[in-house]
Amino acid sequence: MSEEYTTYYDYQDDNTSFAPTNLSDVKDFNKVFLTTLYSLVFIMGFIGNGLVVSVLVKHRNQSNLTDICLFNLALSDLLFVFTLPFYSHYVRVGQWTFGDFMCRLISGSHHIGFFSSIFFMVVMTLDRYMIIVHAHRVARYRTKRASIILTVLVWMLSLFVSLPDFIFIQQTQDSQKFECDYPEESKVWEHYSLFTINVLGLVIPLLVMVGCYSRIIPTLVSMRTAKKHRIVKLIICIVVAFFLLWAPYNISLFLEFLQKRERIPNGPTWDNNMRLSKTVTEALAYTHCCLNPIIYAFVGEKFMRRALQLLKTFFPFYGRYLSDSSFRRSSFMSRGSEVTSASLKL
Numbered sequence: 001m002s003e004e005y006t007t008y009y010d011y012q013d014d015n016t017s018f019a020p021t022n023l024s025d026v027k028d029f030n031k032v033f034l035t036t037l038y039s040l041v042f043i044m045g046f047i048g049n050g051l052v053v054s055v056l057v058k059h060r061n062q063s064n065l066t067d068i069c070l071f072n073l074a075l076s077d078l079l080f081v082f083t084l085p086f087y088s089h090y091v092r093v094g095q096w097t098f099g100d101f102m103c104r105l106i107s108g109s110h111h112i113g114f115f116s117s118i119f120f121m122v123v124m125t126l127d128r129y130m131i132i133v134h135a136h137r138v139a140r141y142r143t144k145r146a147s148i149i150l151t152v153l154v155w156m157l158s159l160f161v162s163l164p165d166f167i168f169i170q171q172t173q174d175s176q177k178f179e180c181d182y183p184e185e186s187k188v189w190e191h192y193s194l195f196t197i198n199v200l201g202l203v204i205p206l207l208v209m210v211g212c213y214s215r216i217i218p219t220l221v222s223m224r225t226a227k228k229h230r231i232v233k234l235i236i237c238i239v240v241a242f243f244l245l246w247a248p249y250n251i252s253l254f255l256e257f258l259q260k261r262e263r264i265p266n267g268p269t270w271d272n273n274m275r276l277s278k279t280v281t282e283a284l285a286y287t288h289c290c291l292n293p294i295i296y297a298f299v300g301e302k303f304m305r306r307a308l309q310l311l312k313t314f315f316p317f318y319g320r321y322l323s324d325s326s327f328r329r330s331s332f333m334s335r336g337s338e339v340t341s342a343s344l345k346l
Helices: 020-058 065-082 084-093 099-133 135-141 144-168 188-221 226-260 268-286 288-299 301-314 316-345
Strands: 170-174 177-181
Touching: 020 065, 020 084, 020 268, 020 288, 020 301, 065 084, 065 099, 065 144, 065 288, 084 099, 099 135, 099 144, 099 170, 099 177, 099 188, 099 226, 144 188, 188 226, 226 268, 226 288, 268 288
Parallel strands: none
Antiparallel strands: 170 177
């Protein structure tokens, strides 16, 4: 596990200038807070994204490029949450106990889940841009075969970006404790990891999305098709939630890098605040994998309808209750949409 994603800190240095009570508080906070949060995120992320995968697999014959991207986005989140129990154990016991092979595998899978998630959101944004702004040019190219090829390319790119974790991260021993990190001779790859996380995971996607939606929104103003509005609303919610949750953590990583390079103050108070900030922002960022299914349920009407059908299959009584209440709400929303459409025509 790379240092960017490690929230365990070694506080055994007897020469430290920190107050022991402060160090103990930070260490105890990490153990309790992160262990609890990792467990909750794992449970909620597994259930929510598992439901998304199940729904889209069941209706795979009716899928389009957007559905395929949403399916792979859920797979990315599942891959991400599967690494959290290992990190939770790492934080709780204070050392890595799963061996060198699992150290490389979990670290690499963690990064693949992160990068594939943001890459698929970029693909969905570009797809919306092309189909709305240049619909007459690209409609014939949005085939299932093209979608599969694009999906394979995204996963291959995510694997390529994450290769240093598989190759260089290893189980190391420090102060009679095993850690999962870059060894001293490979510390340069920490800079690579920071660069890819901030540039490929935040800056470039943000520029692409801002550029695309700045063209999409004026086009939508002249449209009166509710379906296209709903799809764009769904994707915008996913993108906004992602950046609101991940940007603070990326900023914390960058400040930590500047601190290690002695470009910013490195006093006891600053260092202690940085550690707490990194812990809190990391916890905030990791919850993103639980939000996508919630966004689907509240924004994507088609997904809600399919999910209710699937729940009704496994839980007949509960599914019937949800179906009835959702039907009443959908009818109300449909009448509202009809009124809105009528008013637009006037």
